[in-house]
Structures are given as C-alpha cells and as structure tokens.
Amino acid sequence: MQQLVDQQPDATLSELCERLAKHNGIQVSVPTMHRAVQRLELSTKKKHFMPVSKTAHELNKCALSIGIGC
Numbered sequence: 001m002q003q004l005v006d007q008q009p010d011a012t013l014s015e016l017c018e019r020l021a022k023h024n025g026i027q028v029s030v031p032t033m034h035r036a037v038q039r040l041e042l043s044t045k046k047k048h049f050m051p052v053s054k055t056a057h058e059l060n061k062c063a064l065s066i067g068i069g070c
Contacts, residue, residue: 005042013037013044 004019005011011019013033021027028036037044 001036001040002042005037005044009044011044016044 001016001020004016004023008015008019013030016037017028017030017033020033
C-alpha cells in the first residue's frame with residue numbers, strides 16, 4: 001500500500017483499488033481501500049472535479065481580509 005501511494009500520491013481511492021488489482025491481483029472495494037489507507041496512516045490528495053463555488057471563495061476572501069483563517 002505504501003508503495004502504491006508513494007508512486008502516485010494524488011491517486012484517488014478508486015485508482016488505488018485498480019492499481020492494487022493490476023499489480024498484486026487483489027481486488028478491494030473503495031470503502032475497504034479507504035479503511036486500509038486510514039489504518040496505515042497514509043494520506044492521499046483529494047482531486048477536485050468541480051471548481052470551488054463562488055460563495056466559498058468569497059467567504060474565504062472575506063475571512064482573510066479580517067484576519068481569520070490560515
């Protein structure tokens with residue numbers, strides 16, 4: 001698992017499932033992969049398929065302008 005995540009840290013859980021099946025012949029579901037990644041304390045990047053909403057962007061900009069946030 002560690003090696004799969006290290007090779008492609010931005011892979012989705014679904015992609016990790018596919019890669020595990022291809023390389024090791026082990027097929028697991030996305031929820032199973034999620035639990036395995038959590039138990040091993042590995043992290044994967046989230047992929048955003050949609051742009052952040054305008055409202056969320058405006059709220060973040062407002063929070064930064066008054067000193068709230070990072």
